Amino acid sequence: MIRFSHVHKEYPRTGVALNDVSFAVNRGEFVFLTGPSGAGKSSILKLIYMDELPTKGDVMVSGTHSTGVKRKAISLLRRKLGVVFQDFRLLEDRSVEANVAFALEVIGTPREKIRPKVARLLTQVGLASKATNVPRELSGGEQQRVAIARALVNDPFVLVADEPTGNLDDRATRGVFQLLRxxxxxxxxxxxxxxxxxxxxxxxxxxxxxxxxxxxxDSNDDKGRAPELTP
Amino acid sequence: MSLALREAMIGFRRAPMLSVLSITTIAFSLFAFGLFSLVAINLRSALQQVESRVEIRGFLEEGVSAEAVADAMQVIGSYPEVARVEYVSPEQALERAREELKEFRDVFEAGFLPGSLDIRLREGSRDPVKVAEVAQRIRGFNFVNDVRFGAEWIQKLYTIRNIATAAGIILGLAFAAVAVIIISATIRMAVMARAREISIMRLVGATDGFIRRPFLIEGFIKGVLGGGLALLLTWIASLVISKYFIQTEFFAPSLAMLGLLGGAVIGVAGSALSVGRQIRQVS
Known part of the structure; x- marks a missing residue:
């Protein structure tokens, strides 16, 4: 479903970010990407939603190959996956429900389908009562829930999350992680x-x-402990 | 479409000064064009009036025979440019002169004025070149002493009209270029002001065409507003000129619509020129 085949990624200014990376993620899996800052975690995520394309090698996501991909195909691919970030990336001047609805509007969803879907998603992430609030009236954990609701509008097959709990305290982290589970x-x-x-x-x-x-x-290949997790 | 329109309105709200600047430059570009066009169309209608009175008058030698005159009239009447040929006898000429110049009626005596052939040209054959051409042919009849027509001032009016038209086009184009440049620069800022929306649109799979649309609509609206403002300014100018200088006519509604369309073209062109490049820079 997601397959990296000998992926190299080099940036013009900062040099090599990924060097011969190969792995696959299967349907319904939950995968942690760990490693120090600058190790290449964000590059891998950007390659999954094709914000970046590999310098060498191929990334395949749900049948779409990065090799020779058209911009339009990337747009269509993104309708099949959801992305959330550490900094939430919400629109500050719009309500919670408008933020979620926005993601449906910009891909041309019929109006009558938007309202019920937004209501259902906000219930799912536990924010039905805050639908009309604007983001700054919410806690960090709640804002991340809005971002997650937005990422789920298209019933994605995969949710890509870049440090989704990085800005949250322990309690909020647990809540958001529970939601992801x-x-x-x-x-x-x-x-x-x-x-x-x-x-x-x-x-x-x-x-x-x-x-x-x-x-x-990769814990799938090796039953030992990850180097970083070994004290 | 309603979403794109709403987003375009947000663009106006976020950057009111820039929007006003864009609209004003479009308005000035079209106003410059409009003023000169106004001069051109007014000169044109003045010319039409003058042209309809264009006459070539060939003065005849004394004692020319009636048959010779009749033959000449037949020949001249068959020229494709000629609408009507009329023989004016010396007596009629005297009568006419007395009537037109009442103060001097006693001064004129019979035989004082020569007979003439008065020739009126068809519409479309009244421009200076054709008039001179026909006059030349009439000069060719050996009993025609002299040929008169208002050559010089017709030529002058035509020149003024051409200059006005050219000046309008050149100034209008120069301003239009400035307007396009300013609009593409404001698009850059408009895109930056909406970078977050754009990056979210990208993220959830909106196509480039969709992302571009609000900016094009914004350009279109600015253009139409600019065109409308230009029309208003030109209209006021024509009122002022009519009141204090000479009676002028304003553009026909279809021409006025063309002004709005011109604004829209400038607005959309300015936006289209840079929006693609700019939105690609937002990640």
């Missing part, structure tokens, strides 16, 4: 980059550790 349990794969090793240790989920642009550990 629920989404995963309903069949959506989750690829989550995180620095939160406590969280990774506590859960028995697949871990891909990235260091200096390479996959240095």
């Amino acid at each position: 629920e989404i995963n349990a309903a069949g959506t794969a989750v690829v989550m980059a995180t620095h939160n090793l406590e969280l990774v240790k506590r859960e028995n989920l697949r871990v891909l550790e990235i260091n200096r642009g390479q996959v240095v550990y």
Whole structure:
């Protein structure tokens, strides 16, 4: 469903970000991407939603190959996946429900389908009562829930999350992570980059550790401990 | 479409000064064009009036025979440019002169004025070149002493009209270029002001065409507003000129619509020129 085949990524200014990365993520999987800052976690996520394309090698996501991909195909691919960030990326001047509805409007969803869908999603993430609030009236955890609701509007097959709990306190982290687990349990794969090793240790989920642009550990291949998680 | 329109309105709200600047430059570009066009169409209608009175008068030698005159009239009447040929005898000429110049009626005596052939040209054959051409042919009859027509001032009016038209087009184009440049520059700022929306649109799979649409609509609206403002300014100018200088006519509604269309073209062109490049820079 997601397959990286010998992916190299080099940026003009900062040099090599990924060096011969290969891995696959299957339907319904939950995968942690760990590793130090600058290891290449964000590059991997950007390659998944094709915000970046590989310098060499190929990324395949739900049948779309990065090699020779057209901009239009990238837009259509993104309608099949959801993305959330550490900084939420909400529109500050619009209500919670308008933020979620926005994602449906810009891909041309008929108006009559938008309202019920938004209401259902806000209920799912536990924010039905805050639909008319604007983002700054919400806590960090709540804002991330809005972002997650927005990422789910198209019933994605995978949710890509870049440090989704990076700005949250412990309590909010637990809540957001719990929500991600629920989404995963309903069949959506989750690829989550995180620095939160406590969280990774506590859960028995697949871990891909990235260091200096390479996959240095994949818990699917190796039953030992990830280098970073080894004290 | 309603979403794109709403987003375009947000663009106006976020950058009111820039929007006003764009609209004003479009308005000035079209106003410059409009003023000269106004001069051109008024000269044109003045010319039409003058032209309808264009006459070539060939003065005849004394004692020319009636048959010769009749033959000449037949020949001249068969020229494709000629609408009507009329023989004016010396007596009629005297009568006419007395009537037109009442103060001098006693001064004129019979035999004082020569007979003439008065020739009126068809519409479309009244421009200076054709008039001179026909006059030349009439000069060719050996009993025609002299040929008169208002050559010089017709030529002058034509020249003024051509200059006005050219000046209008050149100034209008120069201003239009400035307007297009300003609009493409404001698009850059408009895109930056909406970078967050654009990056979210991208993220959830909106196509480039969709993302571009509000900016094009914004350009279109600015253009139409600019065109409308230009029309208003030109109209006021024509009122002022009519009141204090000479009676002028304003553009026909179809021409006025063309002004709005011109604004729309400038607005959309300015936006289209840079929006694609700008939105690609938003990640």
